[in-house]
Amino acid sequence: MTRKLHEFADLxxxxxxxxxxxxxxxxxxxxxxxxxxxRPGDVRRALAKQGAPPEDQEAAETAxxxxxxxxxxxxxxxxxxxxxxxxxxxxxxxxxxxxRVSVDPVPDLLPLLKHRPEELPYIVAEVSREDAEIRLHFVxxxxxxxxxxxxxxxxxxxxxxxxxxxxxxxxxxxQIWRRNADQVAEEIDRIADSSGARLxxxxxxVRARGFVRDQLSESHKPLVSMVDSHIPVSGAGRRxxxxxxxxxxxxxxxxxxxxxxxxxxxxxxQANPESVTGFGGVLNALQQAQVELMILNDxxxxxxxxxxxxxxxxxxxAPEQSLGAEVLGQVPAPAALVRxxxxxxxxxxxxxxxxxxxxVDAAALLxxxxxxxxxxx
Numbered sequence: 031m032t033r034k035l036h037e038f039a040d041l042x043x044x045x046x047x048x049x050x051x052x053x054x055x056x057x058x059x060x061x062x063x064x065x066x067x068x069r070p071g072d073v074r075r076a077l078a079k080q081g082a083p084p085e086d087q088e089a090a091e092t093a094x095x096x097x098x099x100x101x102x103x104x105x106x107x108x109x110x111x112x113x114x115x116x117x118x119x120x121x122x123x124x125x126x127x128x129x130r131v132s133v134d135p136v137p138d139l140l141p142l143l144k145h146r147p148e149e150l151p152y153i154v155a156e157v158s159r160e161d162a163e164i165r166l167h168f169v170x171x172x173x174x175x176x177x178x179x180x181x182x183x184x185x186x187x188x189x190x191x192x193x194x195x196x197x198x199x200x201x202x203x204x205q206i207w208r209r210n211a212d213q214v215a216e217e218i219d220r221i222a223d224s225s226g227a228r229l230x231x232x233x234x235x236v237r238a239r240g241f242v243r244d245q246l247s248e249s250h251k252p253l254v255s256m257v258d259s260h261i262p263v264s265g266a267g268r269r270x271x272x273x274x275x276x277x278x279x280x281x282x283x284x285x286x287x288x289x290x291x292x293x294x295x296x297x298x299x300q301a302n303p304e305s306v307t308g309f310g311g312v313l314n315a316l317q318q319a320q321v322e323l324m325i326l327n328d329x330x331x332x333x334x335x336x337x338x339x340x341x342x343x344x345x346x347x348a349p350e351q352s353l354g355a356e357v358l359g360q361v362p363a364p365a366a367l368v369r370x371x372x373x374x375x376x377x378x379x380x381x382x383x384x385x386x387x388x389x390v391d392a393a394a395l396l397x398x399x400x401x402x403x404x405x406x407x
Contacts, residue, residue, distance in 0.1 A: 031147040031283045032323060032379045035372035038139060041116060042369050048111050049077050049086045051131045052141040055106035055120060057096050070094045076131040085113030093118050107142045121145040135359030136338045136369055140328060144380060146170035152229035154275060155218055156261045157238040159207045162214040166221055169279060179217050181210030211241030219247045229282055231275055233257040290379060294393055302399040312392040317343035319374040323395040326367060327381055330391035334363035345370040
């Protein structure tokens with residue numbers, strides 16, 4: 031999933047050194063509890079060995095105390111600078127990159143980004159003919175916000191015996207249902223507009239769901255996905271429902287990735303394409319702040335290194351490319367490219383092997399096209 035990086039730009043501009051700890055934080059068994067108890071001291075010793083300032087060692091040791099209350103497996107990403115904890119994230123799931131404790135010239139946020147590709151906002155609403163519970167969630171966050179909508183109530187179990195009066199009562203009841211649905215749809219529209227929600231999951235009463243979907247604004251109707259059930263309070267049924275929601279999110283991500291790759295393919299062979307492929311082309315485009323979206327297979331570039339710079343163009347492959355900017359140090363290429371993307375307001379899509387064309391480890395969609403080739407003499 032694409033990830034906007036502008037939220038990290040100010041952090042990337044700050045001076046190092048930076049102490050990074052990306053470690054297993056699980057504490058769900060006797061062995062992992064014992065490991066969790068010694069981990070703070072291990073982190074401090076590893077940082078001391080690499081020359082971290084004493085205040086950073088102390089801040090890191092305190093920050094990696096055992097993460098209680100989180101179901102295993104769980105990971106931790108910690109970033110410390112000048113004795114201050116800049117980031118301390120407990121991340122659901124096992125490590126997605128090798129464990130590391132290091133002192134670096136610039137922060138490497140790649141482990142964090144691989145755990146949290148995007149805090150995608152989505153809405154889950156359980157609706158009945160009388161009321162609704164609307165929850166706003168974000169992928170990668172545990173917390174959610176809840177809005178309850180209370181509609182009109184009508185006792186439809188006490189229908190007259192039959193005939194004209196029964197038909198009239200039924201029509202009145204349906205009008206109430208529609209008014210309630212309109213109220214629910216209005217609240218969902220409001221939440222979707224304010225949050226930028228990318229998915230709206232409707233569950234609950236089948237007729238009520240239909241009424242709500244019909245009353246949503248035209249811009250939000252394409253976001254709707256129906257789940258044919260009520261939302262169980264707990265247990266296996268609850269987990270099954272949440273799995274269905276996660277399937278919808280995965281489908282949304284897959285569709286977006288397919289659109290991006292189609293757009294990249296369409297640019298190939300154009301006279302002045304709004305794209306580049308290959309490590310060198312992406313590096314050159316980032317140096318010119320030309321990248322709109324960087325597509326990166328970080329594992330394919332794990333053994334490459336680049337120079338991180340203290341000012342524009344932010345990244346270089348050799349000192350002569352620095353344009354006078356201070357060279358902060360040599361860092362792994364994925365970390366340097368992600369930092370340059372954040373500092374030039376580009377977005378990021380991390381992809382595994384097999385997504386980019388064979389032999390391509392990086393690509394980018396550009397803000398403006400590349401120029402024509404120079405004519406041959």
